[in-house]
Structures are given as structure tokens and as C-alpha cells.
Amino acid sequence: MSEIKAETLTQVLSKILGTTIICADFQTKQLHGGTLGDVQLVTGIAITADGGKLPYRIVSKTQKKWERFSDPDSWRREYDFYKSNFGALFSESFRWPECYYAEMNEEENETQIWMEYIDGISGLDLTGDMYERAAEELGRFQGKVNAEQPAFFQNLTNLSNVEYMKSFYLHYRSWKKVYDYIRSDDCEIPKHLCKMLIDIDESADEIFSRIEKLPIVLCHRDFWVANIFYSDGKTILIDWDTTGWGYLGEDLASLIADEADIEHMVEYYRRCIPAYYKGFSEYADISHITDNCVYEMILLMFGYRLIEWYMNAGAGDKLQETDDESKLYIHTLQKIYEMRNEQ
Template sequence: MSEAAATALSAAVARAVSRASVVLEDVRQDALDYDAFLAHRAVTRIHGVALADGDRIPWSMIEKTTEGPHLAIPYLTDNGDREYAAYASGLLEDLAPAVRAPRLYGSAVEDDGRTVLWLEEIHHDGTRPLDADTILEAAHDLGGLAGRWIGRPLDEPWMFDGWIDRHSQPEAAERGLATVRRRNPAVVAHLGDRLAAAERLILAQPDVRGVLEALPHTLCHHDAVGANVFRSDGRTVLIDWESVGPGPVGADLASLLFSSVRRGDASAFVVAPLLEEAVDAYAAGLHEEQPRADIADVRRGLDASAALRWKLAVDVADGLERGDVPRRGSLPEETGEEAAEELLVLIDLQLAAAERTLA
């Protein structure tokens, strides 16, 4: 850590313990079980003792670092810079009545472009994978977030606006079509008619984009998967604001319901029975903040956002063709058979959403 970063950390700790200045002792870092996704980003728990006015005050916080462009790829540096800018702008200080981000205690940008955020440590009051109650509470609160920001200008240059391409992956469509059209016997045995439906969905991605672009837009987290969703003191706390930007109502609900199952942050057998209840919960939160919002837009936004994720079926088909055991990243102990059951249910939910979108 550079001298400037060490000075910034001392100021962050002083802010965290509500003192004008502190001297740090016994500073330690613990690695966290965090889905860093790419190299050159790290999230650790940093803690120690602060000396202030004769008092010894224990402290802890989360340190999130993203290396500069000399090491990290542009995708990663863009994300790190975006979250840094979101905190610096003040946007994350007043998101919605029941949604907040971790408090920022301090930040630093080093000479090589490395960014550091020192954030409040959040403890989740629920279970993981997410249970039904937590999913419904988060759905309601995400609706409130959408209602608070719907219709407001969201044109800051650092905001993320490429979320449709990130999910629909147009550069991968040709290979995806080839995978589902091969009709490999092992794949057909597991997916059957789903392959034809997946092919139609890939070809219909321009129509899905059109539906999403026509919907009312609001502020979206764009990665509200279970691993980033915490329940704390009766509110939803969302971490990892690296993809924050405009998006249609219902988009974050798709992350919560569909992407969480894909990653292993929730079970398809929990999500499937409460899907309609989750839509209603999101719509209720939306209406509390914006009574004039069209509730039908919630379902359209959810379905179309789920339909963007066509690569789910292709990835499962590709794995079956190669003889790989299906995996969900957040559940390394899950058996291949358990993962396959979950993913097949999720594919069915997604294809049903796509049918409603394109009807």
C-alpha cells in the first residue's frame, strides 16, 4: 500500500469510528469467499485497532481493489471505475426507502490507476441460497428502487448502458445456433423440444431488444443476483454497484429470480412456485413510490430480461455434448444431477417468459 493509500485508510477508519483522527495498529486482512470473476480484483476484510484520545477501538471494513489498466482488462477497469464514480457522485447515498448500498468510509486512486474502496461490512440476516421470504422482500424493495427513479434523467457518462448486449451476447449467437441445431443425441435426450424453442429465442433477440427499449426506464443495479443481495435491519442492501445504470422496470427482478438460480444463489424449486408472487411484490414496491406506473410493464420487463439470457440453454447443451457435469458456480458441492435438475427447471421458466415476450 502506498503512503497516500495508507493515509486514506486512516481517514476511512476515523470516519468509520466517528473520530477526527486515529492511529492504526495491528492492521490485518482476511481473504473472503468472494466471486471475483476475473483476476486483478480483490475483496478482503480489513480490520485492526484504532487509537484515538487514549481509546483502543476495534474496527473492520471491506476493502475492494481493482488494479489499473496496466494489469486489468478494460471490462474490469471500467467496472471498477464505474463503482468508484457511483460512490463519488453521491448517487448511492439515497437510493430508496428500503434499498441502500454499503456506506463508503473512504476511497483512493493510486498513480497506476488502481482504485480502492473501503466499505461498510454488511452481515446477511437470512440464509444462503436465498429463501422464499428473502426473495419476496428483495423483490418488493427492488420495485421501490425502480419506482423512486423511474422517469428521472440517468445520463451520467459513467453509467452502464450496455447491459442488453452483455446478456444477449450477439457475438456468440452464430455459435449458439450451431450448438442447438446439431441435435446431438445426448443433448436431445435431456432437452428435447427445448432445443427448437432455444433456436427461436436466439433468432428473436432483436425483437426482445425492441420490447426492452420500449419500456419505461429507471435506475437498475443490473447484477441483483443473490450473492449481491443482503437483508439487514429490515432493508435490502445491494453490494457491487459496478453495472449501475439505466434499464427497464423489471430488469433487476430478472437478475434476482433467473440469474440467482443460474449461479446457485437460489433454487429453481423455490423460485418457480413464487414467481407470480414475486412479480406482485415488485409491482407493490413500484406503486408505493410511483403510483402512476403501469404494472403490466413489470411483467414485460421481467419476461424480456429473462429472454435475453438465451445462452443458458446453449451452455447446458454444450456441456452435455462434451460430457461435462453441469455446475452452478455458487454451489461447488452440488452434484451434477442436482445442478441439471435445477437448470432444466430454469430453462423451462425462461422459455415460458420468452413465449410471453414474443407472443
């Protein structure tokens, strides 16, 4: 757990509370979020210069240097964003958490960001209407960035590459453990699901040629339910450390398939794609796009990952939990299989 420095805390609280804070007590609670990062909810009572007592709640996120596959500088990306004019791109209805203070420790290769705590509906508590709203807001945001092409992006050199999804897929496909498994006689996954993945492999070049005709947009690249919050009619998106250039619709694959609400996956697939295109089309004419490729993107990004998770679940010690997890991943693949009828 990262150290909370009293001097930094009082400096941050003075900014948030709009008055001079001379000291503050604090308690911390570990929060989920941040790849290999330390995310803590910090709460307590702040003492003002005139003796007043003010309660506070803030998030401290510390990120140490690490290298993500094909994206080595992602560990510092949120820091770079918060130090830029990136926040000006957001709207009242779609935004990220406000940052109160951010610092870089060059010697330790570590960033620390003090930001707003978001209290809202998230994860599997999101409703279908909230999914649809998030998709539309994301489309509107990406359309705005494409239309305006803000000049400060020229200085933001630390963005993941447009080829990231392709590199990610090819990396998984080259992993013999999963590649050979779905083709083996020992594979216990239903044959029609294995064939679904094998067909994608055999058509990958043609699929990527279609995807590469889509507009290039600024992708969040971790647009899944744990990072989406719905609060007071607004959509708030956290964890921007994988952000970079990608293809129209790429983020929808994560929204629909990444540890999502399995029973409603097909419904959300049906609802979210039109909502997303509606938002994007406020800034660009995309009526000529008849092939959104989202179904293929789901399989490219999550097909082999689900196989990996299934195989790892089978290696567990607790039989009941292992069996439940395995069924979960098969169920997810089955729902993806059913989406083909929505094309």
C-alpha cells in the same frame, strides 16, 4: 492480494470510529465479490490517541482496470458513484454499503474503496419473503429515480448503455459453439428446452420491439442473490459496477434466474413481479403495461449462458461433480420452461 497501507487504514478508522486513531493491527480475509476485484474483510484492534482499544471491521475493495464486453469503463463505476451524490437516492430500507474512503491511482489504473461490512442473510439463505421484499424495494428505488430525475446524473457519464442486454444476447447468439449445439443431433439437452431457446432466437426482433416500449430505468444489472443482503429489516445491495440504463423488469431476470433457488424459481417469478411493479407504481402510473417481458428477458440473458455452463461442465474431469452440475443447468432451464405457464 492488495496491500493494506497503515496510513490509509488509520485515516479511515479515525473517520469511522469518530476519534483519532494512531495505529491499528489488522488481519485480512478474502471475500467473494467484485469482478476481477480484490475484496478483503479487514479486522483488528485500533489504538486511540488516549490509549484506548477499539475493535473494528471494514471491507477493502481494490479494482484494477479491465474491459467488460460492451462496457469498458465498468471497472471504475463504483468509485465514480461513491464520489458523486448517488448515495442520496437511497432510503433507510434500501441502500448500498456506506463508503468511508475512496481513492483512484491514476498511474496504476486502480481504485480502492473502503466500505461498510454488511453482515446479514444473503445468497440461497434468502427466503421467499426476502426475495419479494428485495423486488419491491428495487421497484420503489427505480421509480423514485425516474420520477425525480436527479440533476447530478448529467455528470455521471460512466453508465452502461440501455442496449447492453441486447448486445449481450446477440454476442452469445453469434457464438457458434452454443448456437449450433442446441441445433445439433449430438445435443443431449431435452428437445423441448432446445426448442424454447430456438423459438426465442426466431422471435428476437419482435421481443425486443416489445421490450423497447417499456420505461427506461436505472438497472443494477447484477441483481442476484449473492449481491443482496437482508439485515435488520433492510435490503442492502452491493457491487454496483455494472449499473446503467436498461428496461423496466430487467433486474428481475437476474433475481429469478441467476444461480437462484431452483426449486422455488417459478414461485419467486410469480411473487416478485407484482411486488416489483407495486414498488415502482408508487412513483409512476404503469397500469397500461400489460406485457412485462420478464420471462423473455430471462431467456435472452440466461438461455445461452446456461447452455455454455452445461457444455463446460461436461468438459470436467470429476465425473460425479460434472454430472451434478450438468443436471443443475438442465433443471434450471426446465424451471424457466415452466414459467411460460405463468405468463
